[in-house]
Amino acid sequence: xxxxxxxxxxxxxxxxxxxxxxxxxxxxxxxxxxxxxxxxxxxxxxxxxxxxxxxxxxxxxxxxxxxxxxxxxxxxxxxxxxxxxxxxxxxxxxxxxxxxxxxxxxxxxxxxxxxxxxx
Amino acid sequence: xxxxxxxxxxxxxxxxxxxxxxxxxxxxxxxxxxxxxxxxxxxxxxxxxxxxxxxxxxxxxxxxxxxxxxxxxxxxxxxxxxxxxxxxxxxxxxxxxxxxxxxxxxxxxx
Numbered sequence: 001x002x003x004x005x006x007x008x009x010x011x012x013x014x015x016x017x018x019x020x021x022x023x024x025x026x027x028x029x030x031x032x033x034x035x036x037x038x039x040x041x042x043x044x045x046x047x048x049x050x051x052x053x054x055x056x057x058x059x060x061x062x063x064x065x066x067x068x069x070x071x072x073x074x075x076x077x078x079x080x081x082x083x084x085x086x087x088x089x090x091x092x093x094x095x096x097x098x099x100x101x102x103x104x105x106x107x108x109x110x111x112x113x114x115x116x117x118x119x
Numbered sequence: 120x121x122x123x124x125x126x127x128x129x130x131x132x133x134x135x136x137x138x139x140x141x142x143x144x145x146x147x148x149x150x151x152x153x154x155x156x157x158x159x160x161x162x163x164x165x166x167x168x169x170x171x172x173x174x175x176x177x178x179x180x181x182x183x184x185x186x187x188x189x190x191x192x193x194x195x196x197x198x199x200x201x202x203x204x205x206x207x208x209x210x211x212x213x214x215x216x217x218x219x220x221x222x223x224x225x226x227x228x229x
């Protein structure tokens with residue numbers, strides 16, 4: 001059974017860079033069928049797609065976040081990562097990682113991790 | 120990219136059917152048969168309920184069904200049960216090879 005697990009600091013200071021890693025177990029991140037993505041959800045609000053990456057390194061970002069986001073993949077460690085720079089309180093959210101099919105649906109999700117931006 | 124438009128809330132009584140709409144543009148919902156629906160209970164990760172407009176993943180009840188007409192997709196839940204009370208989100212693949220979500224709909228089972 002495929003499992004995804006987010007990890008990283010739960011507290012980030014304003015203007016700094018948020019960094020999270022999603023470790024995939026029970027399957028290979030190098031599959032040529034799937035993409036790997038990040039989604040976030042501010043407290044009490046809806047889902048926002050951040051971006052996704054293919055095992056080869058091709059990336060696709062939400063245009064509204066593109067200038068601040070970097071998603072990378074490490075196939076040797078079977079994990080992928082998110083970096084979001086210059087964070088503000090508006091970036092406080094539960095961050096989820098998920099597996100994305102070629103057609104955009106997200107069929108496996110991590111449990112999510114809350115990241116709070118505060119000094 | 121703009122979020123897809125969903126009603127903020129819908130409600131229904133046990134046994135009834137409800138439909139949640141999801142309106143986009145020709146660049147997302149209208150242009151591709153790649154609309155998905157997710158169920159999210161409080162404090163939990165979203166769960167895929169419908170993919171590619173009409174398909175149900177293994178294990179999802181056949182009371183859940185999806186459809187699309189033009190730029191609007193719909194999720195119908197028949198035979199409402201108390202356990203269906205949840206938030207529901209639609210999403211669509213876009214012409215930019217990205218994904219866009221709807222704002223979410225809170226379903227209340229009366």
